[in-house]
Amino acid sequence: MTITKEEILAAYHFRHATKAFDPSKTISDDDFEFILETGRLSPSSFGTEPWRFLVIQNEELRTKIKNASWGAAGKLPEASHFVIILARTHQDTRYDSAYLKEQFKDIPEEHLAKFLGMVEEFQRQDFKLLDNERFLNDWAMKQTYIALANMMTAAAQIGIDSCPIEGFNMETMDQLLEEEGLLEGGRFTASVMVAFGYRKEEPRPKKRRPYEDVVKWIK
Template sequence: MEKTFEESLGFRHACKVFDDEKKISDEDIKYILEAGRRSPSSFGMEAWKFLVITNEELKLKLRPACWSQAQITTCSHLVIILAGIESVKPESGIPKKRFARRNMPQESLDFYLKLYAEHLADTLSSDENIYAWTAKQTAFAGANMMSAAAVRGIDSCPIEGFDRDQVEDILNIDKSKFRLSMAIPFGYRLNEQSSQVRLDFDEVVEFIN
Protein backbone atom coordinates (compact mmCIF):
# COMPACT_ATOMS: atom_id res chain seq x y z
CA MET A 1 0.00 0.00 0.00
CA GLU A 2 1.42 3.34 -1.03
CA LYS A 3 2.04 5.98 1.59
CA THR A 4 0.79 9.53 1.28
CA PHE A 5 3.49 12.11 0.61
CA GLU A 6 3.28 13.32 4.21
CA GLU A 7 3.58 9.75 5.52
CA SER A 8 6.57 9.14 3.26
CA LEU A 9 8.36 12.17 4.70
CA GLY A 10 8.13 10.63 8.17
CA PHE A 11 9.10 7.18 6.88
CA ARG A 12 12.24 8.22 5.00
CA HIS A 13 15.53 8.19 6.86
CA ALA A 14 19.18 7.54 6.05
CA CYS A 15 19.12 3.76 6.28
CA LYS A 16 22.48 2.47 7.55
CA VAL A 17 22.02 -1.27 7.01
CA PHE A 18 19.65 -2.94 4.57
CA ASP A 19 18.17 -6.44 4.71
CA ASP A 20 20.20 -8.10 1.96
CA GLU A 21 17.59 -10.86 1.61
CA LYS A 22 14.88 -8.47 0.41
CA LYS A 23 14.93 -7.27 -3.18
CA ILE A 24 13.08 -4.43 -4.86
CA SER A 25 10.73 -5.44 -7.65
CA ASP A 26 11.34 -4.35 -11.25
CA GLU A 27 8.14 -2.31 -11.11
CA ASP A 28 9.20 -0.43 -7.97
CA ILE A 29 12.74 0.35 -9.12
CA LYS A 30 11.39 1.70 -12.40
CA TYR A 31 8.94 3.86 -10.42
CA ILE A 32 11.88 5.25 -8.42
CA LEU A 33 14.07 5.89 -11.46
CA GLU A 34 11.20 7.53 -13.33
CA ALA A 35 10.94 10.06 -10.49
CA GLY A 36 14.59 10.88 -11.10
CA ARG A 37 14.16 11.11 -14.86
CA ARG A 38 11.29 13.59 -14.50
CA SER A 39 13.18 15.88 -12.14
CA PRO A 40 13.82 19.55 -12.94
CA SER A 41 17.17 20.75 -14.25
CA SER A 42 18.65 24.13 -15.13
CA PHE A 43 17.72 25.16 -18.69
CA GLY A 44 16.16 21.71 -19.06
CA MET A 45 19.55 20.19 -19.86
CA GLU A 46 19.02 16.99 -17.83
CA ALA A 47 22.78 16.74 -17.37
CA TRP A 48 22.83 13.42 -15.56
CA LYS A 49 22.89 9.67 -15.93
CA PHE A 50 21.78 6.95 -13.51
CA LEU A 51 23.72 3.69 -13.23
CA VAL A 52 21.74 0.92 -11.52
CA ILE A 53 23.94 -1.75 -9.96
CA THR A 54 22.69 -5.09 -8.68
CA ASN A 55 25.82 -7.14 -9.37
CA GLU A 56 27.08 -8.29 -5.97
CA GLU A 57 30.73 -8.61 -7.04
CA LEU A 58 30.74 -5.08 -8.36
CA LYS A 59 29.20 -3.80 -5.11
CA LEU A 60 32.02 -5.52 -3.20
CA LYS A 61 34.59 -3.74 -5.37
CA LEU A 62 32.91 -0.39 -4.81
CA ARG A 63 32.50 -0.66 -1.05
CA PRO A 64 36.15 0.13 -0.08
CA ALA A 65 36.00 3.20 -2.34
CA CYS A 66 32.83 4.30 -0.48
CA TRP A 67 34.41 4.42 2.97
CA SER A 68 33.48 0.73 3.48
CA GLN A 69 29.89 1.70 4.23
CA ALA A 70 27.62 -1.31 4.73
CA GLN A 71 24.81 0.17 2.63
CA ILE A 72 26.81 -0.39 -0.55
CA THR A 73 26.74 -4.17 -0.26
CA THR A 74 23.54 -4.79 1.72
CA CYS A 75 21.22 -2.76 -0.52
CA SER A 76 19.03 -4.28 -3.20
CA HIS A 77 19.86 -1.70 -5.88
CA LEU A 78 22.73 0.77 -5.85
CA VAL A 79 22.04 3.85 -7.96
CA ILE A 80 25.09 5.84 -9.01
CA ILE A 81 24.19 9.37 -10.11
CA LEU A 82 26.58 10.91 -12.61
CA ALA A 83 26.75 14.63 -13.40
CA GLY A 84 27.02 15.45 -17.09
CA ILE A 85 30.04 17.35 -18.36
CA GLU A 86 30.18 17.16 -22.14
CA SER A 87 26.44 17.34 -22.75
CA VAL A 88 26.08 20.93 -21.49
CA LYS A 89 28.84 22.35 -23.68
CA PRO A 90 27.37 24.32 -26.62
CA GLU A 91 29.99 22.85 -28.98
CA SER A 92 28.69 19.35 -28.27
CA GLY A 93 25.46 20.23 -30.08
CA ILE A 94 23.41 18.69 -27.26
CA PRO A 95 22.11 21.95 -25.72
CA LYS A 96 20.74 22.84 -29.17
CA LYS A 97 18.94 19.49 -29.31
CA ARG A 98 17.53 20.01 -25.81
CA PHE A 99 16.12 23.44 -26.70
CA ALA A 100 14.82 22.17 -30.06
CA ARG A 101 12.52 19.73 -28.24
CA ARG A 102 10.29 22.71 -27.47
CA ASN A 103 9.45 23.13 -31.18
CA MET A 104 10.25 26.84 -31.12
CA PRO A 105 10.92 29.02 -34.19
CA GLN A 106 14.55 29.21 -35.33
CA GLU A 107 14.77 32.81 -34.13
CA SER A 108 13.76 31.79 -30.62
CA LEU A 109 16.09 28.80 -30.67
CA ASP A 110 19.04 31.03 -31.62
CA PHE A 111 18.06 33.48 -28.87
CA TYR A 112 18.01 30.81 -26.15
CA LEU A 113 21.28 29.27 -27.30
CA LYS A 114 22.95 32.70 -27.17
CA LEU A 115 21.42 33.44 -23.76
CA TYR A 116 22.53 30.02 -22.49
CA ALA A 117 26.13 30.43 -23.66
CA GLU A 118 26.48 34.00 -22.40
CA HIS A 119 24.76 33.46 -19.05
CA LEU A 120 26.89 30.40 -18.33
CA ALA A 121 30.16 31.69 -19.78
CA ASP A 122 32.05 31.34 -16.48
CA THR A 123 30.35 28.06 -15.58
CA LEU A 124 31.21 26.49 -18.93
CA SER A 125 34.81 27.73 -18.86
CA SER A 126 36.18 24.54 -17.27
CA ASP A 127 35.13 20.97 -16.59
CA GLU A 128 35.44 21.52 -12.84
CA ASN A 129 33.09 24.52 -13.00
CA ILE A 130 30.66 22.50 -15.09
CA TYR A 131 30.81 19.66 -12.58
CA ALA A 132 30.03 22.03 -9.70
CA TRP A 133 26.97 23.26 -11.61
CA THR A 134 25.60 19.95 -12.86
CA ALA A 135 26.37 17.98 -9.68
CA LYS A 136 24.30 20.49 -7.71
CA GLN A 137 21.34 19.76 -9.98
CA THR A 138 21.56 16.00 -9.50
CA ALA A 139 20.35 16.62 -5.94
CA PHE A 140 16.90 17.27 -7.42
CA ALA A 141 16.87 13.85 -9.06
CA GLY A 142 18.29 12.14 -5.99
CA ALA A 143 15.74 13.71 -3.65
CA ASN A 144 12.86 12.81 -5.94
CA MET A 145 14.03 9.20 -6.18
CA MET A 146 14.30 8.88 -2.41
CA SER A 147 10.85 10.42 -1.93
CA ALA A 148 9.37 8.09 -4.54
CA ALA A 149 11.01 5.14 -2.81
CA ALA A 150 9.53 6.18 0.54
CA VAL A 151 6.04 6.34 -1.02
CA ARG A 152 6.48 2.64 -1.87
CA GLY A 153 7.88 1.81 1.56
CA ILE A 154 11.43 1.44 0.25
CA ASP A 155 14.43 2.76 2.15
CA SER A 156 17.40 4.74 0.89
CA CYS A 157 20.50 6.60 2.00
CA PRO A 158 22.21 9.44 0.09
CA ILE A 159 25.96 8.87 0.08
CA GLU A 160 28.64 11.42 -0.75
CA GLY A 161 31.32 9.68 1.32
CA PHE A 162 33.48 8.15 -1.39
CA ASP A 163 36.73 8.49 -3.30
CA ARG A 164 35.39 9.94 -6.52
CA ASP A 165 38.32 8.92 -8.72
CA GLN A 166 38.36 5.37 -7.38
CA VAL A 167 34.65 4.84 -7.96
CA GLU A 168 34.87 6.31 -11.46
CA ASP A 169 37.84 4.07 -12.29
CA ILE A 170 36.05 0.95 -11.05
CA LEU A 171 33.03 1.82 -13.20
CA ASN A 172 35.16 2.85 -16.20
CA ILE A 173 33.54 6.27 -16.38
CA ASP A 174 34.63 8.54 -19.21
CA LYS A 175 35.50 11.59 -17.09
CA SER A 176 35.29 13.94 -20.05
CA LYS A 177 31.58 13.10 -20.28
CA PHE A 178 30.49 12.34 -16.71
CA ARG A 179 31.68 12.68 -13.12
CA LEU A 180 30.37 10.96 -10.01
CA SER A 181 27.96 13.10 -8.00
CA MET A 182 26.12 10.82 -5.57
CA ALA A 183 25.47 7.18 -4.68
CA ILE A 184 22.05 6.13 -3.39
CA PRO A 185 21.52 2.58 -2.12
CA PHE A 186 17.89 1.42 -2.12
CA GLY A 187 16.42 -1.51 -0.23
CA TYR A 188 14.57 -2.47 2.91
CA ARG A 189 15.70 -1.58 6.43
CA LEU A 190 17.07 -4.35 8.61
CA ASN A 191 16.33 -2.52 11.85
CA GLU A 192 13.71 -0.01 12.93
CA GLN A 193 14.77 3.57 12.46
CA SER A 194 15.45 5.95 15.29
CA SER A 195 13.16 8.95 15.67
CA GLN A 196 13.58 11.55 12.94
CA VAL A 197 15.11 14.73 14.35
CA ARG A 198 14.60 18.05 12.58
CA LEU A 199 14.75 21.74 13.46
CA ASP A 200 11.44 23.35 14.40
CA PHE A 201 9.41 24.90 11.59
CA ASP A 202 9.91 28.46 12.86
CA GLU A 203 13.69 27.99 12.98
CA VAL A 204 13.78 27.09 9.30
CA VAL A 205 10.99 29.17 7.76
CA GLU A 206 10.68 32.94 7.67
CA PHE A 207 7.74 34.61 5.94
CA ILE A 208 8.44 37.99 4.33
CA ASN A 209 5.21 39.88 3.65
Protein backbone atom coordinates (compact mmCIF):
# COMPACT_ATOMS: atom_id res chain seq x y z
CA MET A 1 0.00 0.00 0.00
CA THR A 2 1.32 3.42 -0.96
CA ILE A 3 1.19 6.15 1.67
CA THR A 4 0.69 9.57 0.16
CA LYS A 5 2.61 12.67 1.14
CA GLU A 6 -0.66 14.20 2.27
CA GLU A 7 -1.28 11.30 4.65
CA ILE A 8 2.20 11.62 6.13
CA LEU A 9 1.83 15.37 6.65
CA ALA A 10 -1.61 14.79 8.16
CA ALA A 11 0.06 12.64 10.84
CA TYR A 12 2.49 15.47 11.63
CA HIS A 13 -0.40 17.90 11.97
CA PHE A 14 -2.27 15.37 14.14
CA ARG A 15 0.69 14.79 16.49
CA HIS A 16 1.02 17.06 19.48
CA ALA A 17 2.51 16.82 22.95
CA THR A 18 -0.54 15.35 24.63
CA LYS A 19 -0.94 16.71 28.14
CA ALA A 20 -3.92 14.61 29.25
CA PHE A 21 -4.69 11.05 28.19
CA ASP A 22 -8.01 9.22 28.30
CA PRO A 23 -7.47 6.49 30.94
CA SER A 24 -10.39 4.45 29.56
CA LYS A 25 -8.61 3.80 26.24
CA THR A 26 -5.79 1.28 25.85
CA ILE A 27 -3.46 0.81 22.91
CA SER A 28 -3.67 -2.69 21.45
CA ASP A 29 -0.68 -5.02 21.75
CA ASP A 30 -0.34 -5.15 17.97
CA ASP A 31 -0.29 -1.36 17.62
CA PHE A 32 2.25 -0.88 20.37
CA GLU A 33 4.55 -3.57 19.02
CA PHE A 34 4.43 -1.67 15.73
CA ILE A 35 5.49 1.55 17.51
CA LEU A 36 8.35 -0.21 19.28
CA GLU A 37 9.53 -1.77 16.04
CA THR A 38 9.83 1.64 14.40
CA GLY A 39 12.09 2.63 17.28
CA ARG A 40 14.17 -0.53 16.97
CA LEU A 41 14.64 -0.01 13.24
CA SER A 42 15.77 3.60 13.64
CA PRO A 43 19.18 4.69 12.35
CA SER A 44 22.08 5.51 14.66
CA SER A 45 25.61 6.83 14.31
CA PHE A 46 27.88 4.04 12.97
CA GLY A 47 24.96 1.64 13.54
CA THR A 48 25.72 1.49 17.27
CA GLU A 49 22.03 1.25 18.32
CA PRO A 50 22.92 2.71 21.75
CA TRP A 51 19.44 2.43 23.24
CA ARG A 52 17.02 0.30 25.19
CA PHE A 53 13.27 0.85 25.50
CA LEU A 54 11.81 0.21 28.95
CA VAL A 55 8.04 -0.22 28.65
CA ILE A 56 6.84 0.61 32.16
CA GLN A 57 3.45 -1.02 32.75
CA ASN A 58 4.03 -2.06 36.38
CA GLU A 59 1.80 0.18 38.51
CA GLU A 60 4.15 0.26 41.51
CA LEU A 61 7.09 1.36 39.39
CA ARG A 62 4.91 3.86 37.54
CA THR A 63 4.05 5.45 40.86
CA LYS A 64 7.73 5.71 41.81
CA ILE A 65 8.53 7.33 38.47
CA LYS A 66 5.59 9.72 38.78
CA ASN A 67 6.78 10.82 42.21
CA ALA A 68 10.36 11.28 40.98
CA SER A 69 9.59 13.11 37.74
CA TRP A 70 7.70 16.38 37.56
CA GLY A 71 7.29 15.93 33.81
CA ALA A 72 5.67 12.52 34.14
CA ALA A 73 3.40 13.42 37.05
CA GLY A 74 0.56 14.50 34.79
CA LYS A 75 0.90 11.57 32.39
CA LEU A 76 0.88 8.66 34.84
CA PRO A 77 -1.20 6.66 35.41
CA GLU A 78 -3.51 7.94 32.63
CA ALA A 79 -1.21 7.03 29.71
CA SER A 80 -1.88 3.67 28.12
CA HIS A 81 1.84 2.93 27.71
CA PHE A 82 4.87 4.64 29.20
CA VAL A 83 8.41 4.23 27.86
CA ILE A 84 11.75 5.28 29.29
CA ILE A 85 14.37 5.33 26.56
CA LEU A 86 17.77 4.48 27.97
CA ALA A 87 21.08 5.42 26.36
CA ARG A 88 24.17 3.25 26.60
CA THR A 89 26.95 4.93 28.54
CA HIS A 90 30.65 5.25 27.78
CA GLN A 91 31.10 1.69 29.07
CA ASP A 92 29.43 0.45 25.89
CA THR A 93 29.91 3.25 23.38
CA ARG A 94 33.68 3.77 23.58
CA TYR A 95 35.40 2.53 20.39
CA ASP A 96 37.17 -0.34 22.21
CA SER A 97 34.19 -1.55 24.27
CA ALA A 98 33.07 -5.17 24.35
CA TYR A 99 29.60 -4.03 23.29
CA LEU A 100 30.80 -2.44 20.04
CA LYS A 101 32.94 -5.47 19.22
CA GLU A 102 29.86 -7.64 19.67
CA GLN A 103 27.65 -5.17 17.79
CA PHE A 104 29.91 -5.33 14.75
CA LYS A 105 30.71 -9.04 14.90
CA ASP A 106 29.35 -9.52 11.38
CA ILE A 107 32.11 -7.35 9.94
CA PRO A 108 34.88 -9.61 8.62
CA GLU A 109 37.75 -9.78 11.08
CA GLU A 110 40.21 -8.35 8.56
CA HIS A 111 38.03 -5.21 8.29
CA LEU A 112 36.84 -4.87 11.90
CA ALA A 113 40.04 -3.32 13.26
CA LYS A 114 39.98 -0.68 10.50
CA PHE A 115 36.32 0.09 11.14
CA LEU A 116 36.81 0.45 14.90
CA GLY A 117 39.85 2.61 14.17
CA MET A 118 37.58 4.89 12.17
CA VAL A 119 35.18 5.04 15.13
CA GLU A 120 38.13 5.90 17.40
CA GLU A 121 39.23 8.69 15.07
CA PHE A 122 35.70 10.08 15.07
CA GLN A 123 35.41 9.89 18.84
CA ARG A 124 38.92 11.11 19.62
CA GLN A 125 39.49 13.79 16.97
CA ASP A 126 36.35 14.74 15.06
CA PHE A 127 33.88 15.17 17.93
CA LYS A 128 36.34 15.08 20.89
CA LEU A 129 34.10 12.56 22.64
CA LEU A 130 36.92 10.94 24.60
CA ASP A 131 37.82 14.12 26.45
CA ASN A 132 35.09 13.45 29.01
CA GLU A 133 32.95 10.40 29.77
CA ARG A 134 29.85 12.61 29.77
CA PHE A 135 30.53 13.52 26.12
CA LEU A 136 30.13 9.89 25.06
CA ASN A 137 26.98 9.57 27.14
CA ASP A 138 25.51 12.70 25.55
CA TRP A 139 26.45 11.42 22.08
CA ALA A 140 24.46 8.24 22.73
CA MET A 141 21.54 10.26 24.08
CA LYS A 142 21.42 12.22 20.82
CA GLN A 143 20.91 8.93 18.98
CA THR A 144 17.94 8.00 21.17
CA TYR A 145 16.05 11.08 20.00
CA ILE A 146 16.02 9.67 16.47
CA ALA A 147 14.19 6.60 17.76
CA LEU A 148 11.94 8.80 19.91
CA ALA A 149 10.86 10.90 16.92
CA ASN A 150 10.24 7.86 14.75
CA MET A 151 8.09 6.23 17.42
CA MET A 152 5.99 9.34 17.96
CA THR A 153 5.49 9.88 14.23
CA ALA A 154 4.59 6.24 13.66
CA ALA A 155 2.09 6.44 16.51
CA ALA A 156 0.51 9.54 14.97
CA GLN A 157 0.17 7.78 11.64
CA ILE A 158 -2.11 5.19 13.24
CA GLY A 159 -4.03 7.68 15.35
CA ILE A 160 -2.19 7.27 18.65
CA ASP A 161 -1.09 10.22 20.75
CA SER A 162 2.19 10.74 22.56
CA CYS A 163 4.15 13.16 24.70
CA PRO A 164 7.95 13.29 25.04
CA ILE A 165 9.15 14.00 28.58
CA GLU A 166 12.44 15.49 29.75
CA GLY A 167 11.07 16.72 33.07
CA PHE A 168 13.16 14.71 35.50
CA ASN A 169 16.40 14.93 37.45
CA MET A 170 18.87 12.62 35.72
CA GLU A 171 20.71 11.53 38.87
CA THR A 172 17.48 10.85 40.76
CA MET A 173 15.98 8.85 37.90
CA ASP A 174 19.15 6.86 37.32
CA GLN A 175 19.30 6.02 41.03
CA LEU A 176 15.69 4.84 40.98
CA LEU A 177 16.21 2.70 37.88
CA GLU A 178 19.51 1.32 39.19
CA GLU A 179 17.76 0.24 42.40
CA GLU A 180 15.24 -1.56 40.20
CA GLY A 181 18.11 -3.37 38.46
CA LEU A 182 17.41 -1.76 35.08
CA LEU A 183 20.68 0.04 34.32
CA GLU A 184 23.03 -2.96 34.44
CA GLY A 185 25.59 -1.41 36.72
CA GLY A 186 25.94 1.89 34.90
CA ARG A 187 25.92 0.59 31.33
CA PHE A 188 22.73 2.59 30.71
CA THR A 189 21.39 5.99 31.72
CA ALA A 190 17.93 7.52 31.40
CA SER A 191 17.78 9.69 28.28
CA VAL A 192 14.16 10.65 27.68
CA MET A 193 10.65 9.41 28.46
CA VAL A 194 7.57 9.21 26.28
CA ALA A 195 3.93 8.54 27.11
CA PHE A 196 1.50 7.00 24.62
CA GLY A 197 -2.27 6.80 24.62
CA TYR A 198 -5.33 8.63 23.38
CA ARG A 199 -6.01 12.32 23.93
CA LYS A 200 -8.67 13.34 26.42
CA GLU A 201 -9.38 16.60 24.62
CA GLU A 202 -8.52 18.29 21.34
CA PRO A 203 -5.35 20.43 21.36
CA ARG A 204 -4.95 24.04 20.36
CA PRO A 205 -4.06 24.67 16.69
CA LYS A 206 -0.47 23.75 15.87
CA LYS A 207 1.90 26.69 15.76
CA ARG A 208 5.29 26.69 14.03
CA ARG A 209 7.69 29.34 12.80
CA PRO A 210 7.25 30.33 9.12
CA TYR A 211 8.86 28.08 6.50
CA GLU A 212 10.98 30.98 5.24
CA ASP A 213 12.46 31.49 8.70
CA VAL A 214 13.28 27.80 9.22
CA VAL A 215 14.49 26.76 5.76
CA LYS A 216 17.36 28.46 3.98
CA TRP A 217 18.38 27.30 0.51
CA ILE A 218 22.06 27.81 -0.37
CA LYS A 219 22.44 27.66 -4.15
